[in-house]
Structures are given as C-alpha cells and as structure tokens.
Amino acid sequence: MKLLQKALADGSFVLDLKAQDMESIVHQALNLVVAQGALSPEKRDDVEVALLARERQVSTAIGHSVAVPHVYLDAFSEPAIVFIRLAHPLNLGAPDGIPTRFLFLLMGPTGRAIEHIDALANIARLMSDDNFRYDAGEAQNQQDLVQALRAFRERSAPRPVPEKPTVTEGLRYSGRLFGGLINDVRRRLPHYVSDIRDGLHTQTLGATLFLFFACLAPAVTFGGVMGVATDGKIGAVEMLLATAICGVTYALFSGQPLIILGGTGPLLIFTALLYGLCADWNLPFLPVYTWVGLWTMLFVVIMAVTDASCLMRFFTRFTDEIFAALISLIFIYEAVHALVEIFVEVYHEEGASHDRALLSLLLALGTFYIATNLSSFRRSRYLLPQMREFMADFGPTIALTAMTLVALFFRNDVGLDPLPAPKTFGPTTPRPWLVALFEPPPWVWLAAAGPALLVSVLVYLDQNITARLVNNPDNRLKKGEAYHLDLLLVGLLIGVCSLVGLPWLVAATVRSLNHLRSLATVEDVVSSNGDSRQRIIHVRENRMTGFCIHLLIGLSLLLLPYLILIPMAVLYGLFLFMGVVSMSGNQFFERLNLWLTDSSLYPAAHYIRRVPIWTIHAFTLLQLVCLGVLWLVKTSVFGLVNIGIMFPLFIALLVPIRFLAARFIAPEHLAALDAEEEPEDEETQWV
16 A cells, blocks of 8 residues: 555656556556656667457456556566556456546556555555546546555554444434434434535536426426326426426525425325325315315424434335335326227217327327337447446437427327416416315314325325435435434425425435436445346535525426427326336335246346245235225225225335234245345456
8 A cells, every 4th residue: 555655745646547448558557657867768668568468368357347457567667566557448348348437557666466466455445446437537647546555554444343224324213302303413413514515526517407307207207196196286287386396496405405395206196196185175275285285284394393203113125125116106007097988988978089099098108118228328339438328317308309300290290288378477276375274174274184184194204215226325325314314404494385285295216216317426336146126326415405405396387388288198107107117116016027037037136045935925916905995995996985096005014014923934035135235246356
C-alpha cells in the first residue's frame, strides 16, 4: 500500500486515458514512466514488448473492472506502479466478462517476487472496497486520489468489531411521545443543505427528465382508472394536481426525499370499494371520502408520534412478498377486467361494430409489448450504452405515445373510450374544489372512522414497506432514515387532499426505486452460476430531483387538451405492464415456478441449498393461501356486502401468521426462506 501511496503522491497516474486496446494503454503508460525517470528511454521498447507478450499469454484483467498488467526486468532498479483510469471501459478478457476501467501497471526488477505478491494483495483489497472504486471513478485530480486512498486506509484500519444491531437506527423504539419524530429530525436536518447542494449535478438533470415521464404515465393511468371507478368524481386532473402538490411538498420537507409519492393499487381498490359502499347506502361520495380522509389523517399522525413505524421490524420478506404479489395481481386484473368489459359491452349492444373491442385489445397489447421489450433493452447488445439506457428508461412513455398515435390514426373510424378529463383546468366532474363537508348525515361523521382505520393500515404498510426497501443497506444510503417524519407528512397531506377531493397519495414502490436507481452509480457483478447483476456503490441523495419532477408534473396540467386524446385502452396496457414487471424479483413467484420446474434444473439459490424441497413448497403454499384469502376478501366473493373494504385488516394479519409458521418450520429453514437480504456467500468472490 505504501508503494501505491508513493506513486499517487509522485503523480504516477493517468486519469481518463483514451485508449482502444491494451497496446495503446501500455504505450501511453510507459511514456509517463520514462518522463518520470523510472525507466531509461533505451529500454522502453523492451519493457513494452515484455508487457504485451505477457498480455497475449493470458489476460491480466482479474475482473470487477480491474486489470493488473505487470513485468519484472533488470531494466528497473526499484519497483514502480502506475494507476490508470480509462475514459471508456474496454473488454480486456476479464473472467467475469465485465469491461475493465481501472488498471494498475506493476513494474520492477527481477527477484522481487515477495513485493509483487504483496502489491497484488493490496490492490485486491483496495479494489474490493466499493467506496474507493466510486471515489476513484469520480476523482478529478491528484488530491482526490490521495484522499480516496487515505479514506480507504482509515476505513480498513483494525478496530473492535461492533455487535451487529438487530434493528436499524430509524426503527428503534424511543419509548416516549414524539421521540421517533425528534430523532428523525435530528438525524436528517444536518444534511438538508447537502441535499440541495448534491442536487446541483448533471446526473440529477437526467434523473429528473426520466422520472418526470416515469411518474407522469402512472399518474395519468391511475387517474383515468380511478375516474372510471368513481364515475368521474376523482379523475386524471385530480391525480395530476395531487401528485404535483404532494410531490413538491414531500421533496422539501420529508426525511427521505428519494421516496416518490403516487397512487397505488391498494388505495385505488379501496377508493373504488368506498364509492360502491356510498352508492349502496345512497350517500354522497366526496363528503364521505373527505371524512374518511380526515379520520385517516388523525390515525396516521397518532401512528407517527407514537413510533408505530417501529413495528415494521416484525414485517419480514414473508409479508412483503405477499403484499407485492397482491399489488401485481391488482394491476393485471384491473387491466384484463376493463378489456373484457369492453368486449361484453360490444357483444350486448345491438348492431355494434366489433372494431372498437378489437382495436382496444390491440392497443393494450401493443402498449404492453413495446413497454416490456424496451424496458429490457438495457441488456441488449445493440446500439450504444447511452441509447440502450434511454430506450429502457423511457420505454413506458414511448409505448404510451406510440399507441396513442396509432389510435389517433383510427379516431374517425372507431370510437374508443378516451381518458376522462376536462379540456380546461378544473375538476373532472364540474363541482366546487372545496368539498361540502357537512352534506352527509351527522352519524356519517363518526362512522367514517371505521373505514379510515382500514385506510390507515394501508397507508402505514404502503409507506413503510416502500421506505424500508429504499433504505435497504444494499442501496448504501448515507444520510439516515426517517420513517416517523415521513409517515407524519403523508398523513397531513392526506388530510389536505381530502378537503378538496384529491386522491390519497402514499409512497409508490416502483417509482421510488426507479428514482433511487437513476441517482445511483452501479457496477456489474457476476454470481457463481454466471448470472450478471448490478450492484449499487453510491447514490446521490438530494431533494432537487423530487422537487423538479413534480413541478414539471404540475406544469403538465397545461396540456389537458392533449391528455384527453389518450385512449383508456392504452392506459390498460400500461397497467398490465406494471403488473407483470412488478412480479420480477419477487422470490415468491420464483419459488412458485419451482412447482413446474424439473428438480434437476432448480437454480443455485441459497434456500435451495439450505432447505428441504418439500419445506420450500410448504412455505410457498402458505403464502399462496394467504394471497388467495386476500384476493377473495378484496373481491367480496363471500357474498357479504362490501366485505372487500376489510382487506387492509387481513394484510395486517399476515404478521401473526408468519409467527405461527415458526411452529411448523425449523428456525434455520425459516431464516433462509425469509432472509431479508441475499446472503454474502452468493456474491461473487472475485479475488
């Protein structure tokens, strides 16, 4: 390590070297060595020939984006090292197939094998540190490199190994009223200025443009579907307005600004069920909705000030997977159900042309196909990396635009259901913005507390599960958690939205994780079975992206005359896409797939190696039964009036069911199946 430290201090490094192959890398590196006097010009060619001959025998790219070309000849009197960072990574034949960006050129006299081995070991330890690789990739000058090496030595200095905490700092119970909120503010307030300063970066510009479209499409989709479900009482305009107001407010005052608020499947379903309940009881929907929202605000605020988010420690992968699966099924069901309804309407309408049903189906499937294929284009071999990233990031938006243009081509021949939205800014159904709060009977004011309690459970789960996924240690966030503060802010925003008939918004999982990923610096790692995946090494945590994204969404309300050109069939295709995409990465669906897979072809997952196969199937069956019960309750198939409104309560019951499972499954097997993170022994050991 001293040799590398001396090399950096002496300026023996090259940043952003432009090269197309190893020959040009070696040639330019040796020019630096000669200029520094470590190699005589007469012996330069011999060293270059020896280096390239060694490289032709076997590549010195050891993987993990690192190569260590080396040569030991009598041309050198002392060991020397040159650190090189390429402007563009090159495929130098690394065993893991990852392009090489960092090179350490090792040179020295013969007979110094011990020093060579020591240098290789130090380089391996250095480049296995995620923070150093990020710092080295961002370094602009010598001072940055020296500081990065110094920081690594401080991190790797021997120190007592602390006992691993069982609960993260943000989920520790304070034991006093407002204790968690105060701790959240103390933890996050010192970073507020840096949250703004870190947002003034070119990376945030790209993230803002990507997330604007990534958030606009779901907002329009949820708004359109909600408009149909509530007969226009809450539609696309209300959803866009709520998204803009709540998003800007959350970006400025939340504890974790990487979270994106938006409409979610469970809240959409609950709102539709509440509308049906009001219709059954002949009650005005919006005033009842407002009372439910105000009670929800009260319950959520009580949860925030009493540290209720600490209970999330009892929600494990078992619960998360079932909840995520329910959301996926809601998306898929709503899309398929809406398309089937179109066919049923056409079938029962005398003399109706089937063109409307057929075109709606084609538009939905076309949107789904384009969005799915473009979203996976990131792993394609075609085009440049930047173009692949663009196509993948904007896939849903491109699909929505393309299929809308196709629909416009047939608009004079086929009458499609358009997005319900007014041509000018105003409520979807003409009404005063402020809801008539006291229109329903007085008993409704108190009775609304019942449904509100169920909404509070949904808000609690949606918000905290998403927050826990964002704050996952694998994402390497540095500025701390703020579960209680964020829950308080969401509760207050729900109360405000309820007063003016806007939809309730909560943390949206997919959009929040996309936001985080767009601000992340990642690297490729290869698992032992050859699968490649990306690992986050740094995230630019800031408030500016969230603020600008939702400011642009607010400005999109000026485009209302164009939004009504979007057919509902296209939005159903996006719903189908969101449902299918959200299934990927859910271990429950992977284990469910094992039921139909040849046992000799099972993947080399950690739970396959540690848990008996029938135990895995029993655990999966238990989750499937829980998911089935949730779905039956949601759809009220028991024949009881509006039992579906109780489904949030059944979601909360998943926690005690998980504890009961421990009585029938061995603790070590349950720990492997319900592991919160991927075990370390499944990560690539590249050194």
